[in-house]
Amino acid sequence: MEQLKYVGKSVIREDSYDKATGKTKFICDMKRHNMLYAKLVLSKKPHAEIEVDKSEAIKVEGIEAIYTYDDVPHVLYNSHEWYAGAKEFQDEYLLCNKARFVGDRIALVVGTSKKAVQKAISKLSIAYIELDSVIGINQAKQNAATVNGNTNLAFAKKINCGNYEEKFKDADFIIRDTGKTPKIHHSAIEPHICLSELDEQGSLVVWSPCQTAFQIQYHVASVLNIPFNRVRVIKAAMGGSFGGKGHTVLEPICAFAAYKLNRPVMLYMDRKDAILGTRSRNATEISVETAIKADGKILGRKIVVDIDGGAYYTNSSAIAMALGKKLFRLYDIQDQYYEGNTYYTNTIPGGPCRGYGSPQAHAITEINIDNVAKKIGMDPCDFRLKNLVKEGAKDPTGGTEIGNTKIIECVINGMKKFDWKNKRQNIKNKNTHRYAYGVGMACGAHGNGYKGAHPDFTNVDMSIFSDGSVLVKIGIHEQGCGTVTTMQQIASESLDINMDKVRVLEVDTITSPYDSAGTQASRVTFVCGGAVKSAGEKLKKKLIDSFCKLKNCRKENVIATNGIIYEKNSEEKYTYGEIAIELELKYHESLSVFERYESPANPGTYSASFAEVKVDKYTGQVEIIDLLAVHDIGKSINPLLVEGQIQGGAQFSLGMALLEEIKIDEKGYVKSTNFSKYHMINAPQMPEVRVMTIEGNEPFGPYGAKSVGEIAAVAPGPAVLNAINFALDTNITTYPATPEVIIRNVSR
Numbered sequence: 001m002e003q004l005k006y007v008g009k010s011v012i013r014e015d016s017y018d019k020a021t022g023k024t025k026f027i028c029d030m031k032r033h034n035m036l037y038a039k040l041v042l043s044k045k046p047h048a049e050i051e052v053d054k055s056e057a058i059k060v061e062g063i064e065a066i067y068t069y070d071d072v073p074h075v076l077y078n079s080h081e082w083y084a085g086a087k088e089f090q091d092e093y094l095l096c097n098k099a100r101f102v103g104d105r106i107a108l109v110v111g112t113s114k115k116a117v118q119k120a121i122s123k124l125s126i127a128y129i130e131l132d133s134v135i136g137i138n139q140a141k142q143n144a145a146t147v148n149g150n151t152n153l154a155f156a157k158k159i160n161c162g163n164y165e166e167k168f169k170d171a172d173f174i175i176r177d178t179g180k181t182p183k184i185h186h187s188a189i190e191p192h193i194c195l196s197e198l199d200e201q202g203s204l205v206v207w208s209p210c211q212t213a214f215q216i217q218y219h220v221a222s223v224l225n226i227p228f229n230r231v232r233v234i235k236a237a238m239g240g241s242f243g244g245k246g247h248t249v250l251e252p253i254c255a256f257a258a259y260k261l262n263r264p265v266m267l268y269m270d271r272k273d274a275i276l277g278t279r280s281r282n283a284t285e286i287s288v289e290t291a292i293k294a295d296g297k298i299l300g301r302k303i304v305v306d307i308d309g310g311a312y313y314t315n316s317s318a319i320a321m322a323l324g325k326k327l328f329r330l331y332d333i334q335d336q337y338y339e340g341n342t343y344y345t346n347t348i349p350g351g352p353c354r355g356y357g358s359p360q361a362h363a364i365t366e367i368n369i370d371n372v373a374k375k376i377g378m379d380p381c382d383f384r385l386k387n388l389v390k391e392g393a394k395d396p397t398g399g400t401e402i403g404n405t406k407i408i409e410c411v412i413n414g415m416k417k418f419d420w421k422n423k424r425q426n427i428k429n430k431n432t433h434r435y436a437y438g439v440g441m442a443c444g445a446h447g448n449g450y451k452g453a454h455p456d457f458t459n460v461d462m463s464i465f466s467d468g469s470v471l472v473k474i475g476i477h478e479q480g481c482g483t484v485t486t487m488q489q490i491a492s493e494s495l496d497i498n499m500d501k502v503r504v505l506e507v508d509t510i511t512s513p514y515d516s517a518g519t520q521a522s523r524v525t526f527v528c529g530g531a532v533k534s535a536g537e538k539l540k541k542k543l544i545d546s547f548c549k550l551k552n553c554r555k556e557n558v559i560a561t562n563g564i565i566y567e568k569n570s571e572e573k574y575t576y577g578e579i580a581i582e583l584e585l586k587y588h589e590s591l592s593v594f595e596r597y598e599s600p601a602n603p604g605t606y607s608a609s610f611a612e613v614k615v616d617k618y619t620g621q622v623e624i625i626d627l628l629a630v631h632d633i634g635k636s637i638n639p640l641l642v643e644g645q646i647q648g649g650a651q652f653s654l655g656m657a658l659l660e661e662i663k664i665d666e667k668g669y670v671k672s673t674n675f676s677k678y679h680m681i682n683a684p685q686m687p688e689v690r691v692m693t694i695e696g697n698e699p700f701g702p703y704g705a706k707s708v709g710e711i712a713a714v715a716p717g718p719a720v721l722n723a724i725n726f727a728l729d730t731n732i733t734t735y736p737a738t739p740e741v742i743i744r745n746v747s748r
Helices: 016-021 114-123 136-142 164-169 213-224 251-261 271-277 316-326 358-375 380-387 407-418 420-430 483-495 524-551 576-587 639-658 716-728 739-745
Strands: 036-042 048-053 063-067 105-111 125-130 153-161 173-181 193-198 204-208 231-235 265-268 284-292 298-310 336-344 435-446 457-464 470-476 502-506 558-561 564-567 573-575 592-598 605-616 622-632 689-694
Touching (some): 036 114, 036 251, 036 271, 048 105, 063 114, 105 114, 105 251, 136 298, 153 316, 164 298, 193 251, 204 213, 204 251, 213 231, 213 251, 251 265, 298 316, 298 358, 316 336, 316 358, 358 435, 358 639, 358 716, 380 407, 380 435, 407 435, 407 605, 407 622, 420 435, 420 605, 420 716, 435 716, 457 576, 483 502, 483 524, 524 558, 524 576, 524 592, 564 576, 573 576, 639 716, 716 739
Parallel strands (some): 036 265, 622 689
Antiparallel strands (some): 036 105, 048 125, 153 336, 173 284, 193 265, 284 298, 435 605, 558 564
């Protein structure tokens, strides 16, 4: 294996100090001359026709404008579409006159200060004519009332391979389970915010802490009927997203206000607004039936998933498809049936959330796998090892090749490091009358981009300047996970130049080359990193070719290393910058390249988590004593950042397992509108997350790398549920397993 200088090293992010000391400027810190502030007025009713009287509110000193449905373009769009050819069902307006959920956008108030805006909002008179609401999947199925059109069924899809019904006839056992996963708030530390203005060149500029700048450009231009080349979207510093800033939620209406008023407008949300008026992880109800032989071989499986899509179509088709496809790529099941149904409800719309279907898919199926193993008295790890996909496996539905999966190695190595066999056999010896102990594990699968489903390509401009510094222009979005640093390492490795010489820019739609998808689908390291590597190699080749042309030497005699290039056995050495100068002087060329890079594959990425828990049977409280996360990473570009991603993903998954849920009552009113009522795993509750990476060198990834950001949030949750069920001899399949849920299930 090649010796690497920069890739594989733990490098601290450049922005760490600035963020830790408060120097980093987020949008809320930005100031513009003559800037206005704006706040959305959100519906207080789940389903109602609306009339807004703004006659008193507009009189408030400092109020510049109040917009309602009658004042904005009536152009339908779908905030999930990230490119013009996506063609999802469009049913959203900038503002509505018929609210579909508590939190729907009904007005925008713009003023010279936040105080004036808030005062005007309090003086708005809003009349609601309430309509019958559809709350939850069960009501949606009944169609007694509908959210949009004649049926609440927004999308339905079946994916099938083989003939599961015939295999079920041959089974010794069929094990059935049903379960639920909740709506979840992304809980980024920075609530949603946006700033828009018109610049000196006549461009409508949108500053956004977003994941998909070109998507925002598309929506703003389309809804406001402005040429794309007049809409400039700049990715601002981001205080977290986890998918929550993957849809265009605030940007089009903020841009509209700035365009109409010809003044800078900052549109901001507080935490309550962000919970109510943005997006949530889709809630699901899942049933799974697994047919096996007595020796532990899975014959077939049937999975039906009903999905709460919320009040608008948004990602109704995408979540059903993404969730379903993951279920065919973890176990070697050649006869399997999946049915996904997404329903409209009068609740918060669904949207991207870390893992995009994988956390829901594996939440219930991995509990079912444990129950299958239990049925035949087989260790759950041994059962998985008998049935997991192997390296070189094909997707039975005809999807992209699974590739060199190392999930079996993840389980084997995890068992050893966790001391699985010993703990599983002896953990209950620690039980007391009050406390029960258990261990559990679970596996998960995810992907590396959109290849096979959507366009998945990116473009890179890379240049070496006369001072030897390197500039990389690419449409990436730093979310706080170290994307810029990762790209720096890859660029430095491909060029063989120190990292302090390399600058990687985040996306600006006027200056950045086009990227087809943004920061989503776990594609950044695999696809964008692959593009940077390819561009770096192309630029280094041009550097060497130029050197040979300038110095009249042969390529095989040229060495380019550490930013220096020279001919073997020669004492004359040149910096990369000096060659750039000579190339421009003699041949009127710049030392730069443009690279169009398309994802070459979309292999599976895998993980296995092992958990030890202590359950208080009196209070229902769960303490996670130990958590080991084992990941098929391909190659860690930056082990420090990989470890952080895995630990952060574990916190996300454990929250879903034990605490997190947007609680909505039977009438459609949200009960958890702040962090005192929306509970998360906090630092004192977090276990030490031990991390193990299996580096199997993915052949299509940059320097062998695969994704980690989303797969990290998949397996820990079901591993903990399996540990709880083992400790209590229960079959809890409803997330989150709150103390109330545990108390209802425990027998003392």
